Amino acid sequence: MKVGIIGGGASGVLAAIYAKKRNDEVVIFERNKECCKKILVTGNGRCNYWNEDQDLSHYQSTTPELLSEFFNIDYEVLNFFKHLGIVPKIKNGYYYPFSNQASTIKNALLNELKDIEVKNNYLVTRIEKLAKGFNVISDNETIYVDKLVLATGSYAAPKTGSDGMGYKFLEKLGHTIIKPLPSLVQLKGYEKYFRIWTGVRTDAKVSLFINQQLVREEIGELQLTNYGLSGICIFNLSNAAARALDNKLEVEVNINFMPFIDIDYKKWFIKQTTITNKKIKELLLSILNEKIVEVIFQVPNKLFTNLTEAEQNKIINLCTNFKIKITGTNTFNEAQVCSGGISIKEIDLQTMESKLVKDLYVTGELLDITGDCGGYNLSIAWISGIKAGLGVAND
Ligand SMILES: Cc1cc2nc3c(=O)[nH]c(=O)nc-3n(C[C@H](O)[C@H](O)[C@H](O)COP(=O)(O)OP(=O)(O)OC[C@H]3O[C@@H](n4cnc5c(N)ncnc54)[C@H](O)[C@@H]3O)c2cc1C
Numbered sequence: 001m002k003v004g005i006i007g008g009g010a011s012g013v014l015a016a017i018y019a020k021k022r023n024d025e026v027v028i029f030e031r032n033k034e035c036c037k038k039i040l041v042t043g044n045g046r047c048n049y050w051n052e053d054q055d056l057s058h059y060q061s062t063t064p065e066l067l068s069e070f071f072n073i074d075y076e077v078l079n080f081f082k083h084l085g086i087v088p089k090i091k092n093g094y095y096y097p098f099s100n101q102a103s104t105i106k107n108a109l110l111n112e113l114k115d116i117e118v119k120n121n122y123l124v125t126r127i128e129k130l131a132k133g134f135n136v137i138s139d140n141e142t143i144y145v146d147k148l149v150l151a152t153g154s155y156a157a158p159k160t161g162s163d164g165m166g167y168k169f170l171e172k173l174g175h176t177i178i179k180p181l182p183s184l185v186q187l188k189g190y191e192k193y194f195r196i197w198t199g200v201r202t203d204a205k206v207s208l209f210i211n212q213q214l215v216r217e218e219i220g221e222l223q224l225t226n227y228g229l230s231g232i233c234i235f236n237l238s239n240a241a242a243r244a245l246d247n248k249l250e251v252e253v254n255i256n257f258m259p260f261i262d263i264d265y266k267k268w269f270i271k272q273t274t275i276t277n278k279k280i281k282e283l284l285l286s287i288l289n290e291k292i293v294e295v296i297f298q299v300p301n302k303l304f305t306n307l308t309e310a311e312q313n314k315i316i317n318l319c320t321n322f323k324i325k326i327t328g329t330n331t332f333n334e335a336q337v338c339s340g341g342i343s344i345k346e347i348d349l350q351t352m353e354s355k356l357v358k359d360l361y362v363t364g365e366l367l368d369i370t371g372d373c374g375g376y377n378l379s380i381a382w383i384s385g386i387k388a389g390l391g392v393a394n395d
Contacts, residue, residue, distance in 0.1 A: 001023055001024075001025065001146045001147065002023075002025040002026075002027070002144070002145045002146050002147075003016075003019045003023050003025065003026045003027070003145060003146065003147045003148075003149065003392050004027050004029065004134065004136050004143065004145030004147070004148045004149070005019070005026065005027070005028045005029070005148075005149040005151055006029045006124045006127070006136065006148070006149070006150055006151060006152055006166070006169075007028075007029070007030065007150070007151035007152040007153060007161075007162075007166070007364075008028045008029075008030030008032070008034075008035030008036065008118060008120075008151075009035070009036060009037075009038050009039075009151060009152075009153050009160075009161070009162065009364065009381070010036065010038070010039060010109075010364060010378055010381035010382065010385065011151045011153075011363035011364030011365075011380075011381035011382070011384050011385035011388075012028060012030075012035070012149065012151030012152075012363065012364070012385065013028070013035055013036060013109050013110075013112075013113065013385065014080075014109075014363075014381070014382050014385025014386050014389060015149045015151055015361070015363055015384075015385040015386075015388040015389040015392075016028050016113065016116050016389065017109075017112045017113070017116070017385075017389060018385070018386050018388075018389020018390050018393075019149070019388075019389040019390075019392045019393060020115065020116050020389075021389070021393070022393035023392065023393055025117075026116050026117065027116075027117040027118075027119060027143070027145070028113070028116065028117070028118045028119065029119050029122045029124050029136060029138075030118060030119065030120050030121075030122060030161075031121070031122060031123040031124075031161050032120065032121070032160075032161045033120050033121055034110070034120060035109070035110060035113065035118060035120070036105075036106040036109055036110065037160045037161055038153070038157060038160035038161070038162070039102055039105055039106045039109070040102050040103060040106055041102070041157070041160065042102055042378065043096060043102060043375075045101070045102050046096045046097075046100050046101065046102055047096060047097060047101075047102035047104075047105045047106075047378075048094050048095065048096055048374060048375040048378070049081070049086075049095050049096070049097070049105055049375055049378050049382075050077065050078070050081070050088070050094075050095035050375045050378070050379055050382075051093055051094055051095065051374045051375035051376060051379065052090065052093040052095070053093045053374075054071060054074055054379070056068060056071065058371055058372040058374065058376050059071070059369055059370065059371050059372075059376060059380075060239050060240075060339065060369075060370045060371075061344060061368050061369045061370070062178050062340070062343070062368055063343065063344055063345055063368070066344050066345065066349060067369065069349040069350070070344070070349040070369065070383065070384075071379075071383065073383055073386060073387065074383075076386055077379065077382045077383060077386065080382070080386065084108040084109070084111075084112070085108065086098075086104065086105065086108055093374075094374055094375055095375055122138060123138060123139070124136055124137065124138055124165075125137055125138055125139060126169075127148065127169050127173075128142075129173060129357060129360075130144075132146070132359075133145060133146045133147075133148075133359065134148045134359070134360070136148065146359065147359045147360075147361065147392045148359065148360050148361065149352075149361040149362075149363060149388050149389075149392065150166050150169060150170065150360065150361065150362050150363070150366060151166075151362075151363045151364050151366070151385070151388075152165055152166030152169075152366065153166065153364060153365050153366065154166075154167075154180055154332075154337065154338035154341065154365040154366065155167075155180055155182075155332040155335075155338050156182065156183075156332050156335040156336060156337045156338045156365065157332075157333070157335070157336065158332060158333065159333070162365070164180065166362075166366045167180060167341070167342070167366065170342050170362065170366065173354075173356070173357050173360065174356050174357070175342050175343070175346055175354065175356060175357075176342070176343040176345075176346060177340070177341065177342055177343075178340040178341060178342075178343055178368045179246065179340050180338040180339070180340040180341055181239075181242040181243060181246055181329075181338065181339050181340055182238070182242055182329050182330065182331060182332050182334070182335030182338065182339075183235075183238055183239040183242060183335055183336070183337050183338055183339040183370050184235040184236075184238060184239070184335060184336035184337050184372075184373055184377075185235065185238045185242070185329045185330045185331075185334055185335035185336070186225065186227070186228060186229065186230040186234065186235075186238070186329065186330040186334060187228050187229045187230075187234055187237070187238060187241055187253060187326045187328075187329055188227050188228040188326065188327055188328040188329060188330065189227075189228045189229075189324050189325055189326055189327050190325075190327055191324065191325075193295045194224070194225070194226050194227065194228065195226055196291055196294055196295055197224040197289075197291040197292055197294070197295055198224060198225055198226040199224070199225075199291075200223075200224045200289045200291050200292060201221055201222070201223050201224075201231070202221070202222055202224070202257065202288070202289055202292065203219070203220070203221055203222070203259065204219070204220075204221075204222040204233070204255050204256060204257055204259060205217060205218070205219045205255070205256040205259040206218050206219075206220075206222060206229070206233050206234060206237060206253055206254070206255055206256075207253065207254045207255075207256070208237040208240060208241055208251070208252075208253055209251070209252040209253070209254060210240065210241075210244040210249050210250070210251055211244075211249050211250050212250070212252075215237075215240050215244075216236070216237055216240060218232075218233035218234075218236050218237060219233060219259055220232050220233035221233065222234065222255065224291075224292075227330075228324070228326070229253060229324065232373045232374075234253070235336070235372075235373045236372050236373055237253065238329055238335075239339045239370055241253075241326055241329065242329045242339065243339065243340075245326065245327075245328060245329070250325075251325070251326040252323055252324065252325055252326060253323075253324050253326055254321050254322065254323050254324075255321075255322040255324065256319075256320045256321065256322075257288055257292060257296070257319050257320065257322065258287070258288075258319050258320055261320070265316045265319075265320055266312060266316065269283075269304045269312070269315075269316065270304065270305060272304075273303050273304040273305050277303070278303075279301050279302055279303055280297075280299060280301060280302065280303070280304050280307065280315060281293065281297050281301045282301075283304065284296070284297060284319070288319075296315075296318040296319060296322060297315075298314065298315070298318060299311040299314055299315045336373070336377070337365055337370055337371075337377050338365055338370070339368075339370040340368055340370075341365065341366050341367050341368040341369075342362055342366055342367055342368060343368055344367055344368050344369060347362055347367065348391075349387075350387060350391070351387060351388070351390070351391030351394060352384050352387045352388035352391050353388075353391055361388040361391055361392060362384075362388075363381065363384035363385050363387075363388045364380065364381040364384055364385065365377065365380070365381070367380065367384060
């Protein structure tokens with residue numbers, strides 16, 4: 001039996017390695033000159049390949065009730081990396097290779113492909129379902145395979161080879177595609193003051209509101225830019241924000257620049273004023289970046305205790321509940337992943353085989369499963385790759 005795998009990224013390579021355990025003929029079709037190009041850019045070149053906190057709340061899908069059926073082979077992923085000889089460096093539950101180099105993961109994976117046929121520089125332009133098996137078609141030739149794994153990735157980071165072709169193949173075969181949208185991506189707005197604070201990084205709590213309803217909160221390093229907001233905490237809000245914007249809903253991010261205050265805000269300002277005897281502007285300047293103060297300082301410069309109640313409330317609000325209207329996200333070019341994809345209702349989540357097209361398997365970012373920042377998207381790739389590799393060998 002011949003198994004074809006279109007796409008030699010994280011999920012395709014895992015599918016190939018596991019398929020090869022029980023099949024003689026496994027072939028990867030990869031458009032780049034080498035497999036695993038995207039892995040090199042992951043985790044800022046360090047590859048955050050796993051996270052020990054595998055709570056399902058770190059994953060999103062339009063059918064979240066199916067997620068627990070998918071995430072049930074953590075032990076196999078960890079065994080696999082152990083078998084590769086990867087020594088993890090674990091920081092707050094985030095797994096990186098001890099070398100701190102994504103190339104360690106890439107090279108270890110490529111090494112496992114030694115006995116597998118890899119057709120590099122091979123762009124698949126079309127697939128054809130036959131009564132039994134598939135034709136995999138490029139500009140120059142047609143190759144028959146009995147079983148086919150689609151592992152072409154999403155629209156995100158097209159420089160690395162993934163430009164959404166897999167969605168088109170799947171749509172033609174009758175699958176439902178939940179509209180792919182940029183995710184783990186920066187959020188944009190149009191505020192004049194962005195040019196004042198551009199370049200500032202600060203710890204903050206950010207809250208996403210959709211039609212005035214609180215949807216998600218994150219704490220972390222916030223990056224203020226000339227177009228809007230960035231940073232991991234913002235990336236983790238971007239999936240819900242992008243979907244809401246696409247549905248023409250109102251999206252707002254509220255920033256708490258002082259997340260360290262855990263008591264009544266007014267009491268805290270009064271206490272700090274008593275301790276320092278500083279007027280409000282100087283008080284803020286001793287805590288926050290001066291460019292943030294320039295934007296949020298909108299009351300008379302007096303001791304906090306000498307402000308009117310309305311002025312006190314105003315400055316507290318600007319410091320702890322600063323509202324920004326979100327108008328868009330950056331593009332697929334800047335996004336780390338895509339949300340949406342092929343409906344997982346149409347996939348057997350143990351084998352990754354399509355329920356609509358026999359002998360067709362789907363992996364990785366093509367699926368309507370998206371993870372938070374923190375190793376979760378590669379987790380989806382490894383798990384679906386392993387399942388598909390074992391799945392093709394099942395009968
Ligand atoms: C900048 C950046 C940083 C990231 N950091 C992390 C991180 O630290 N941790 C984490 O968990 N996730 C991270 N991710 C996300 C993670 O890399 C992806 O979710 C994961 O690689 C998806 O795997 P995949 O196999 O589905 O697709 P991909 O890795 O995109 O692989 C798809 C492959 O298919 C090939 N292909 C596509 N179409 C064709 C075709 N028609 N013919 C032949 N070949 C084709 C492509 O060239 C590509 O090699 C990051 C992503 C980016 C862009």
